Amino acid sequence: xxxxxxxxxxxxxxxxxxxxxxxxxxxxxxxxxxxxxxxxxxxxxxxxxxxxxxxxxxxxxxxxxxxxxxxxxxxxxxxxxxxxxxxxxxxxxxxxxxxxxxxxxxxxxxxxxxxxxxxxxxxxxxxxxxxxxxxxxxxxxxxxxxxxxxxxxxxxxxxxxxxxxxxxxxxxxxxxxxxxxxxxxxxxxxxxxxxxxxxxxxxxxxxxxxxxxxxxxxxxxxxxxxxxxxxxxxxxxxxxxxxxxxxxxxxxxxxxxxxxxxxxxxxxxxxxxxxxxxxxxxxxxxxxxxxxxxxxxxxxxxxxxxxxxxxxxxxxxxxxxxxxxxxxxxxxxxxxxxxxxxxxxxxxxxxxxxxxxxxxxxxxxxxxxxxxxxxxxxxxxxxxxxxxxxxxxxxxxxxxxxxxxxxxxxxxxxxxxxxxxxxxxxxxxxxxxxxxxxxxxxxxxxxxxxxxxxxxxxxxxxxxxxxxxxxxxxxxxxxxxxxxxxxxxxxxxxxxxxxxxxxxxxxxxxxxxxxxxxxxxxxxxxxxxxxxxxxxxxxxxxxxxxxxxxxxxx
Numbered sequence: 001x002x003x004x005x006x007x008x009x010x011x012x013x014x015x016x017x018x019x020x021x022x023x024x025x026x027x028x029x030x031x032x033x034x035x036x037x038x039x040x041x042x043x044x045x046x047x048x049x050x051x052x053x054x055x056x057x058x059x060x061x062x063x064x065x066x067x068x069x070x071x072x073x074x075x076x077x078x079x080x081x082x083x084x085x086x087x088x089x090x091x092x093x094x095x096x097x098x099x100x101x102x103x104x105x106x107x108x109x110x111x112x113x114x115x116x117x118x119x120x121x122x123x124x125x126x127x128x129x130x131x132x133x134x135x136x137x138x139x140x141x142x143x144x145x146x147x148x149x150x151x152x153x154x155x156x157x158x159x160x161x162x163x164x165x166x167x168x169x170x171x172x173x174x175x176x177x178x179x180x181x182x183x184x185x186x187x188x189x190x191x192x193x194x195x196x197x198x199x200x201x202x203x204x205x206x207x208x209x210x211x212x213x214x215x216x217x218x219x220x221x222x223x224x225x226x227x228x229x230x231x232x233x234x235x236x237x238x239x240x241x242x243x244x245x246x247x248x249x250x251x252x253x254x255x256x257x258x259x260x261x262x263x264x265x266x267x268x269x270x271x272x273x274x275x276x277x278x279x280x281x282x283x284x285x286x287x288x289x290x291x292x293x294x295x296x297x298x299x300x301x302x303x304x305x306x307x308x309x310x311x312x313x314x315x316x317x318x319x320x321x322x323x324x325x326x327x328x329x330x331x332x333x334x335x336x337x338x339x340x341x342x343x344x345x346x347x348x349x350x351x352x353x354x355x356x357x358x359x360x361x362x363x364x365x366x367x368x369x370x371x372x373x374x375x376x377x378x379x380x381x382x383x384x385x386x387x388x389x390x391x392x393x394x395x396x397x398x399x400x401x402x403x404x405x406x407x408x409x410x411x412x413x414x415x416x417x418x419x420x421x422x423x424x425x426x427x428x429x430x431x432x433x434x435x436x437x438x439x440x441x442x443x444x445x446x447x448x449x450x451x452x453x454x455x456x457x458x459x460x461x462x463x464x465x466x467x468x469x470x471x472x473x474x475x476x477x478x479x480x481x482x483x484x485x486x487x488x489x490x491x492x493x494x495x496x497x498x499x500x501x502x503x504x505x506x507x508x509x510x511x512x513x514x515x516x517x518x519x520x521x522x523x524x525x526x527x528x529x530x531x532x533x534x535x536x537x538x539x540x541x542x543x544x545x546x547x548x549x550x551x552x553x554x
Contacts, residue, residue: 208231
């Protein structure tokens with residue numbers, strides 16, 4: 001008892017203050033302690049098991065993958081697997097470390113002196129690597145292998161990587177390196193070639209949801225299955241991210257983790273409301289659509305997130321149509337709605353809905369008032385829902401007596417507001433090879449283009465008229481050419497063909513330029529297309545549509 005206590009309360013001893021409970025977050029509490037606890041990495045575990053069983057251990061391993069899939073945990077499990085001695089102290093390297101012997105316990109606690117972890121994000125320099133190089137010269141104190149775990153190895157400097165190369169390729173006996181990174185593209189090829197690489201996969205959402213359910217049962221927390229499905233989707237394949245979200249959901253929900261609470265916590269739209277909104281857009285219910293958007297906005301829904309949810313719904317329907325499968329994370333109601341839309345909507349219609357929503361998302365993200373942009377995007381969706389796709393429209397017109405004839409079939413215009421198919425270009429003229437003389441003026445222009453003389457090719461196409469073409473003698477007509485152009489043309493022809501060319505220039509005469517010939521060809525082709533019965537019917541049905549000519553070559 002202190003003097004202060006005696007002075008304040010003579011003869012009274014105060015009880016010691018209870019120690020505050022130490023809470024461990026789920027991501028640390030349920031970190032896997034052995035390979036059985038790793039989720040979704042069976043291929044890597046099988047490879048390591050075979051290597052350990054046959055004694056074919058690499059000197060270095062590189063673990064890569066997105067955040068939270070278990071790279072650092074895997075490195076520690078490998079360290080335990082290589083140094084485990086078993087409960088009786090007589091065991092050797094094993095794929096199933098006991099977790100009870102002194103090496104296993106010390107490595108799990110992070111206090112084993114022969115298993116050294118370095119965070120390369122805060123130790124990036126060559127001096128930090130030099131400490132590793134000096135340390136590997138000494139044998140392990142008590143473990144079978146001295147192991148260096150380098151996390152976020154891509155953060156090392158170029159000099160540090162170079163300093164590590166020799167030691168990494170030929171480490172002393174009993175030394176192993178395990179490196180982990182989320183950005184393997186930043187690791188030099190010289191490092192990659194000295195390591196066995198394991199790419200840890202994203203964990204499937206179904207597997208994450210089952211894992212979270214087992215954890216919540218141990219934590220004695222009630223939950224809704226739909227809530228765990230939302231958490232698993234939000235984790236995007238990362239176990240750590242999912243457990244962090246689950247921790248937050250427990251604190252947010254109280255006694256029971258509900259789907260509504262998770263949706264509110266993550267700022268997600270009500271999936272039932274999204275399906276209703278999509279159905280209103282398909283049926284053209286403008287009044288209901290506007291009311292539903294306003295209701296979601298009043299509930300705090302972000303307009304951009306609403307469009308993203310609709311994009312996800314369209315993607316899911318498309319997959320269900322093209323590759324049907326049962327998603328265990330979907331409720332029976334959601335699955336029934338997906339099946340119904342997958343049967344009713346064609347792939348061209350789904351593709352159109354996807355493109356319109358994708359464009360709408362760009363507009364919402366850049367608009368000064370996102371709600372207004374979202375409303376306009378969904379109104380476009382509503383009015384486009386009952387438009388036939390181009391293929392159906394052509395079939396309808398053909399049934400009404402119009403026929404697709406000739407090149408017009410490739411140039412049928414799209415519905416109003418969308419560009420028409422481009423008019424076909426003239427067949428390209430092949431450029432002559434080195435030392436060959438061009439057989440025509442068009443071939444000569446193609447030769448200049450093939451030799452990256454775009455400026456001279458432009459003048460030959462737009463301004464030069466042919467009076468006489470008899471290689472290696474030419475008579476050309478042009479006005480207003482820069483003074484260096486005629487000399488440059490002759491010099492290039494001499495060099496490329498190996499012959500001496502004579503080019504005479506005059507101000508007038510000659511036929512049409514190649515540009516004029518191409519414009520006349522396209523005008524005639526457009527007239528031919530407009531005379532086609534199918535194109536004429538399409539232009540009548542969609543007055544704002546137009547035939548778009550190809551952009552002419554420079």
